Amino acid sequence: MSARIDITLMVNGERVSRSVEARRHLIDFLRLDLGLTGSHAGCEHGVCGACTVRVDGEIVRGCLVLAASLDGAEVTTIEGLTDSAEVADLQDAFVACNAAQCGFCSPGMVMAAADILRHHPTATREEIREHLSGNYCRCTGYQAIVDAVEQTLATRREDRR
Amino acid sequence: MKWPAIGYARATSLDELWRLQAEHGAAAQLLAGGQTLLATLAFRLSDPKILLDITRIAALRGIAVQDGVLRIGALTRHAELGRDPLVAQHAPLLAEAAPLIAHPAIRNRGTIGGSLAYADPAAELPACVVALGATIVAVSPRGERRVPAEAFFTGLLQTALAPDEIIAAVEIPGTQPTTRSRIIEVARRSGDYAMAGLAARLSLNAEGRVTSPRLVFFGVGSGPVLAARAGAALDGWVLDSAAIAAAQAALAEDLDPPADMHGPPEMKRHLARVLTFRALSPLLRASEVAE
Amino acid sequence: MNEIRTADSLGLSREDLPNSYIGRSVPRPNLPKLVQGRATYTDDVVLPRMLHAAFYRSPHAHARILSIDSAAAMLVPGVVRVFTGADIAKVCDPWVAVLAHLKGMKSAPQYALPLDRATWQGEALVAVVADSRAAAEDGVAALEVTFDPLPAQTDMATALAPGAVVIHPELGDNLAFQRTAVQGDVEAAFASAHKVVEARFVSARHTGVTLEPRSIIADFSRADDTLTVHLATQAPHMIQSVLATQLHLEEGRVRVICKDVGGSFGIKVHVYPDEVAVAAISRILGRPVKFIADRFESFGSDIHARDHVITGRIGVDAQGKILAFDIDDLTGIGPYSVYPRTSAVEGNQVVNLCGGPYDFANYRCSTTVVLQNKVPTCQYRAVGHPIATAVTEGLVDMAAHAIGMDPIEMRRRNMLRDDAYPYTSPAGMRFEGLSHHASLAKLLELVPVDRIRADQTAKRHKGVYRGLGFAAFIELTNPSPFMYGIGGARISAQDGATVRMDPDGSVVVASGVTEQGQGTETILAQIVAHGVGVAVNKVRVVTGDTQNTPYGGGTWACRGAGIGGEAALQSAIALKDQILHVAGTMLQASPATLDIMLGEVVDKTTGTPRISLAEIGRVVYFRGDTLPKDLPREFVQTRHYITKEYPFAFTNGIQACWVEVDTATGMVKVLEHWCVEDCGRVINPMLVDEQVRGGIVQGLGGALYEHCVYDEQGNLLTTTMADYLVPMAAEMPEIHVGHVETPTKESLLGAKGAGEAGTAGAPGALMNAINDALRPLGAVVTEQPFTPARILRALDAI
Known part of the structure; x- marks a missing residue:
């Protein structure tokens, strides 16, 4: 059937x-x-x-x-x-930090990272790593991705003050 | 890895579900969160003819406390377990277990009912409900039936559910101020199924004496394993290093683990002893810890 | 030669020399599309009348195919046709993967789909094409194939023993290749040694797990007798040549297009029988056919690698001077050598690379490459390097321990001096210029060794076992024809770039090297912007199309920057010269007095703008009548580059790894990791750094988790990502990267490769760190992956 x-x-x-x-x-x-x-x-x-x-x-x-x-x-x-610009800053940070290489994981990684921005605005690097631990990236060492998320969180916290 | 040709129907009430089940019989497979079922379908490991989507049946939802009993609807997602205040208050073990289950995107879909019904021996929630002395509320066209969690898991991926039964909810008896619970596991990577895990619940009275201990291991057998002898080695004793050592020693008779990809049975036995120590030692009195 | 005007080299700031892009962390222009989901991977391409292929794959490791009944499959809705090996063989020749310079190498003819025998579990046997992938899979499920199962030869240790199953009887035995390199008098050296240490190392079978699986669309048009192939590949021109040859087409009538690629790491540089079958099917049907490997079939058909067992000995004198290495490598490569690079190269690299960083006189190393009924192995990121490095550095650490010497001091005493070059290693490798001591010094600036050792001691008293491990390495990059060409393979070691200026003053570069995500297009844009004198955002890059790029080898063995980059630089300089020549005529100035700065022709001494490139473009393209008749005005320049002096440009580096071993559970936590590497001229530090980190994570993954596990019958047990464990974010450490730059003098650019350094050194550094942690407990592990079970066994805990 x-x-x-x-x-x-x-x-x-x-x-x-x-x-x-x-x-x-x-x-x-x-x-x-x-x-x-x-x-x-x-x-x-x-x-x-x-x-x-x-x-x-x-x-x-x-x-x-x-x-x-x-x-x-x-x-x-x-x-x-992307069209909603909800995470335009995060995407910019991915570019600035070189947080993608082949890019095949990137859309999923950005979706998962956006979840951190929404639900865990004070996440530490370790918590970012944990939250992204279900998203496989073969190219980067994950570090640039963690950098991009961490920087975006910090900038958003700064902007909120 | 495309899913095989299959049918789909959605039930929005139990009555509608019973009708669909009657119509399709054994060819039908219930679909809740789908996080295990759909992965196995991708490998064409199972061949149901139709999936019956139960996720919109209101009667299977909700978390409430009544008469001191916490009732968790079968469709409660793992993510909800992790953040629900009632769960945190009345069954902190489940709240503690939630982040150990896979990854956020999986926890947003996977349900407690699905996890219990699938009965993966390495899964956290079956062990937790056994440790908590929970009752599984099964429902069928014939009505409701309550099965103690201990009796619910009957073998590898096997449960006490009759073919026409589904899990409606889990009922968890209230906790006392003296209740202690803990879940720990050893997994290769965060979110992986555990090589070995332990969900433990016990009571510690004012003098440090253990009552009603329940040490339930996962990833070391064909289902959650309630370590009865290890529990007996603790029950009534003051929790000290000697008591923990006795419980560890008793595990030799409680566990008969299979080998798996990660290692031989001896490794699982060894890890179970390590987990026993690690779960219980934080409960030792300060004087014991200093030793 | 070798002097590029960069802001740094002139002692200027970037503001003074704004289009100096060499050495600058320019963000990748193609990243926004990747993070916005606007890339074009092969599976994103949809063509009219396109069909989809799925394969029936062998359930047996070794079996004779008795019958294939496709009647039921043909009745499945959507199924169009079923192809057997015999059907494909009518239009497609088999191949034999040997290289002439690997003396004595042998392998058997391999068909796109085998005619009568399956030789590994997962081998594609029958193809079903249908109007969707799902329907094609339904068709596969409906095929009735019967087999006569044959005994499988799975254990490489018995592959040459009496009684072994000879996989290809016509070859006589299962020996594919054997080589021994000898230098000096090894036995005498061991006899005179103060200490001799011996160990057995195991490097497990891995696979690449590119997140984008292998992907191909083959589209043969009878209308113009042309095969257009959309392929996720590292080597478009190589594939063009292979498909033309096997399918009896003119090479010029095969076009390979490779848009975005979702990771390669060597996985996508080989000729896969199922992909060739898809091309053959399209040739037969005259319709586009798409095949996207699913993850399940990827594990059983992507090449595997690094299935090696090595015994090694090291001899040292009382001062710690290394006297000799003696190493025996055994590797199993599956039933066929993989076309056209062959599966002997990994073992051959072990022979080339062991002992690489050190100054020693006596060397014996052999590799024995045998056939077996498992997935074929071939070149995967850092081919042979992680094995050679782990063995070498494991032995060096053990020798240091045996004589009570600090491992850093041991290395310092034995590493080749930084002024020792040119140098030929005992394995016969020629080094143009390496920087082991400078790299070690740089590493020690980064790694707080004293603090770590104090922490280590303090923690041990609390029963916490931490360890620090080091691994120095050399890496082979920028290969010349000595790698493949001299063996007869049509794999170009040369690469080309075409650079052109358009009327608006913007620049387009087309290159034969490809983008796999490492940033090739970015560095090409940087190099061309630098060479011509325009802003980097005025440069667009074309790669991955055999019809529109100069002929070249593609991306492998770390050649993109060193070979492709140099070709781009030379063509950019040629274009600049041409522009200045025209500008000089227009301005009535000597071209030598002019320069180009951010798209403006300027007076070289004063920097005063004279005319924009856009204005020159306008005049040349639209008012050429106003220029002197005989003025050359070719604003398109092509240059090719090939290395000539050295067979390979070697790089070097050293890594350090700091771990904590939970001795109760056997779990290893990598706390921190460092790498200093010397890839010559660094073009974009940000890209190099994360590429090195990615390589390290790939190396750590292999050493901790990744393992293609087989049972004794040759059944692959790790066929899902829940069983084959890859490294994820939560477990991976913070990684610090430093650089020493020793540019190769062979090119103006001076770049060598950087992509494999991380993977080369990480497993060895991790192994040494674990063993440093376990040393007080008397435990040693040398078998990768370092699983909890292996560590607990080493500790006698189980």
Whole structure:
């Protein structure tokens, strides 16, 4: 049985209606059905974090979410996060700190790092490392990524004063 | 690694679920957080014909305290366990366990019901509920049934759930001021399944005497392992180095761990002894620690 | 030669020489697209009528294929066609991966899909193409393949023993390659030694786990008889040549396009049978076919590496002077040598590199390379270096301990002097100029050794075991044709760059080296901006397209900066000369009195702006009639570069690692790590630093976690990322990087490679640190990865 399910959901603030194969995971839905190729399939079994996106405001592994289950949900991908400028400072810090090399992990890494900015504004370097420990990067030594997140946190704290 | 062709249906109430289950029978597989199920589907290790999504069944949600008992709905996500004030107050062991489970994105989806029903021997939550003396509330078209956590885990990836039953909630008896609990584990990397872990709960009275100790190991057997002899070695004794050593020694009979990728059974036994010491030694009196 | 005008070299500030970009931490212009999700990896490319391939892979390590029944698969919705080895062989020739200069090397013909026998678990046997990857996988699941399982030869130790399963009977035995290097009188040296220390080291089978899996779209058009291949690769021109040869196409009719690549590390520089099969399928169907390896098949089909067992001896005199090394290396490479670089190179590198940093007279080192029924191994980041470094530095530490000498002093006494060059090592490697002592001195500025040793002592009293370990290394970079070309492989050691100025005064550089994320395009932009005299944001870079870049070797063996960078610099200088020539004519000034500064032609002595490049561009491109008829005006310049004096440009460096070992659990925590390396001229310190850190993390990962585990039957047990453990952020340390710069005199740029230094030294430094921590307890570990089980065993705890 390869059933199709009709879903309507908000993706990056735009309403989207599609009939999806029941077996399609969120990342294939985003990439193949919506052309949102910023989210990457790195392992497709929930370990590498390259597919990190937001569902209903919280980060998830896109490869471990059934698109069919998302009727009525709100999904934010790296494209939407970029367009909203919510983490423009973080993305600038990634560039300034050279916190990406091949970039395949970067969208997922930015999504996970954005979660730190929202939920853990006072995170230490160790806590940043811990929070990002579900996102695999083969190229950097992680240090530049931690630098970028740490600097963004510090700047935001400074701005709030 | 695309999932095999499969159907999908969503239940928004238990009645709807019972109807779908009746319709699809053994070909159906429940989908809660999906963090284990969907990974195994990617490897085509299981072949359900249809997934029944239960995540919108309100009756399976919510965290509440009634008559001193903490009731945690099956759909409670790991992240919620980690931040819920009632859990922190009444079952701090679960709040302490949550950050040990995988990574933030997984904790935002994975549910306590799913973890208990899957019964991975290396998972934290099955061990925690056994250590806490919790009750698993199972529900089916035939009504509710309460299973002590100890009796719930029946073997490798096996539980006492009947084919038509699902977990509705977990009920955890209240804690006393004398209750102490602790979860520790040895994992290769942060968020990995543990090579060995220990969820412990006991009471310590004013004179330092241990009552109702429950040492539950994970990652060392076919499910959570309640170390009865180690517990007996502590029960009624003043917690001191000798008592801890006796508990460690008793583990030899409590545990019969399998080998896995990380090492031989001897390593797991050894780690269990180390964990026993590390879990209990912070509870030693100052005079003991100084020794 | 070798003098580039940089702000630093002239004693000027950046403000004085604003387009001096060599040595400057310029942020990468292509990063914003990466962090915004706007990159174009191969899987992001969608072509009309594109099909998707999936492979049925061997469940057996060794088996005869009895039958393949595709009837059920053909009924699966979406499935278009099924291809067996015989189908592919009609349009695609097999290959044999040997190099003529690796004497005696042998391997068997390998087909894109085997005709009748599977020789490793995970080998692609049958291809299914369908209208989606999911449908193709459904088709694979519906295939009925029957086998006659054969005994598998998995243990390299028995591969040459009587009774071994000879994997390719026509080869006679399982010996792929053997080499011994001898210098001096080793036995006499050991006989006269004050101490001789011997140990056995194991380096585990790893794989690269590039986050972007291997990815290819092959698109054969019958309309123009052209094969266009979108491929995540390090070597577009090499693949062009190979596909043309195997598929009987003219080389010029094969185009390889490589846009963004999600990590390579050597994994993506090889010819993979399944990828060649995809090209063959497209050739047959005349349609684009995409294959993106999933993670499961990556573990069983990406090349593995570093499956070595080494016994080593070191002899020293009473003063700690190293007298001799004697090393035996054994490595298993799978059932075939990998095309076209061959799988003998890793073992060969061990022979070339052991003892590398040291001044000693007597050397014997052999490598024995055998076939086995496991995933083929081949070149992976820092090929052979981590093995040679761990063995050498492990032995040096053990010898130091045996004579009661501090490991730093031991190294200081034995490292090649900084004024000893040129120098030829006992292994026959020629060093142009290295800086071991300067690097050690720099390292000791960074590492607070006294504080660490005091902390170590204090902690031991509390039962906390910490250790500090060092590893010096040499690294082979900027390879000449001596690496592959002389062996007969069509792998270019030369690279080219074309630099052009457009009417608006902006500059485009097209280069044969490729971007894998290490920052190649950034340094090319820096070099060209520096060479021409424009702001770096006025330079755009084209790489990864055989039709639009000069012919070159691509990115491997740390050649991007040293070879590709020099070609870019030379062509930039040529373009600048041409611009100044035109400008001189327009301004009626001698070109020698002019310079280009941030896109303006200026008076060289006063810096006064005379004319902008945009104005020159306007005149040349649109009002050429106003210029003298015979004025040359080629604002496109191409230069090629190849190293000629030395077969390789060696680099060097030294690392230090500070760890804590939990002796109760066997867990190792890396507290801090340091690396000083000398890659010659540093073009962009920020890029080099994080690349070195990434390399160190890759080395630490291999030494702590990564292991392709097999059972005795040749079943690969680590086929998920939950089983094959890679290093993650939480466990990795803060890493400090320092530099010493000894530019190569072969080029104006003076750059050598930097990408593999981190990986080369990290495992050895970590091993020595762990053993330093465990020394009071009498435990030693030499078998990677250093798992809790191995450490607990060494401690007799289990």
